[in-house]
Amino acid sequence: MMVARKELSPQGAKDVEKKTNFAHKVASSSPAQIKSSTWLDEHNRKVGAGSGSRLEWEKQREPKLSPVAHTGIRNLGNTCYMNAIVQLLTAISGFTQDLCAAELAWRTGCPDPATSGNPTILGALCKIVGQVNLTQRSSPVDPSALREAISKRSDRFGGWSQQDAHEFFRLLLNWLEEDFESRGDDTKANPVTEHFRFNVRHTWKCDRCHQESSSVEPFYDISMDIPERQGTWTLADLLGQFFRSEQVEKTCEKCQCTTASVQHEVLTLPKVLVLHMKRFVPDMALQIYKKCFYPVRIDQHLHIGRVCADKLEASGAHSEVPKPYYKLHGIVRHVGATMAVGHYVADTKAADGTWTHFNDAIAFKFESRDLQSPERQNNVYLAMYALCT
Ligand SMILES: [Zn+2]
DSSP: OTTTTGGGGGOOOGGGGOOOOHHHHHHOOOOHHHHHHHHHHHHHHHHHSOOOSOOHHHHHHHOHHHHHHOBBBOOOOOOOHHHHHHHHHHHHHHHHHHHHHHHHHHHSOOOHHHHHHTTOOHHHHHHOOOOHHHHOOOOOOOOHHHHHEEEEEETTTTSSSOOOOOHHHOOOHHHOOOOOOOOTTTOOOOOHHHHHOOEEEEEEEETTTEEEEEEEEEEEEEEEEEOSSSOOOHHHHHHHHOOOOOOEOOOOTTTTEEEEEEEEEESSSSEEEEEEEEOOETTTTEEEEEEEOOOEEESEEEEEEBOOOOSSOTTTTTOOOOOEEEEEEEEEEESSSSSTTEEEEEEEEOTTSEEEEETTTTEEOOOOGGGHHHHHHHHHEEEEEEEOO
């Protein structure tokens, strides 16, 4: 990690929508972008079902459906990124329970905003979570109300083009957190802050006089590079890379030396740790993001002690500091060759420990050992872990 680099500016979700990316450019209207859009449309016609729909080859390999703990979500047209993120969040029952309890308390005495023709993102999301959790439900869940609520907050994510699942995840958390903050009720914990937010401390040390200075930065997830190398990365390796100390240019207030080393440490532990693998690498010449397929092993248990401060601090209302052990609850994979013409699917763990694969409306169980299949290791995009308590 290097705080001097642009992409490592505060990880708080506040500035996500301002982030420049090629998908965003495609959605606007300069001549080059129109060209990209035309090319994309052409490509989508060739692949047949549209970039966010299930790919033909993916359909062919689906095993016979087996009973599942949860229900799939209908694709409204390039909404696989939204469906995959909703399934991922649903796998963190502690978070969704807090979210939906707060939403219920909020609208007590008020008409249900999810059905009154004026849906809120929170109301619509809670409704979907409830429907996804209905084990006996025979038809896929309709996410139209959520999409409609999102379209009121973001033109781009309310449109019909494929979007980045990680960017959507960050925005969704941001919208939910803002909605809670806007209520101005300090007596209740904000479920987003409570579950996802954590602090990282950066400590600079002057190369000459060793004067130290530090700052604390809030994070909601960790967005990690996947450097090229032989063999398979582990998530612990990638975290180690992200948090490695490095040399930076920084002027010392004491001796005016212009170089320093900087160390980064996790200072408080999130209840839910989300790890994003940067599989889309910009190719400036072609003006596209290229996808890298370097394999990453998806461990069911993750110990992040090596990137934590020696003395972890308690967070929120909790006085005890837990140990930095995490259990995997779900992943989102990106299937396909490029950012623009791919498809997102989710694999999540149910409360009984079984794993379910979600491909929009399709859901089927699979064995946990298949988490290490090459297809999953080469395409894993987000991994969501819950703190062991
Ligand atoms: Zn100095």
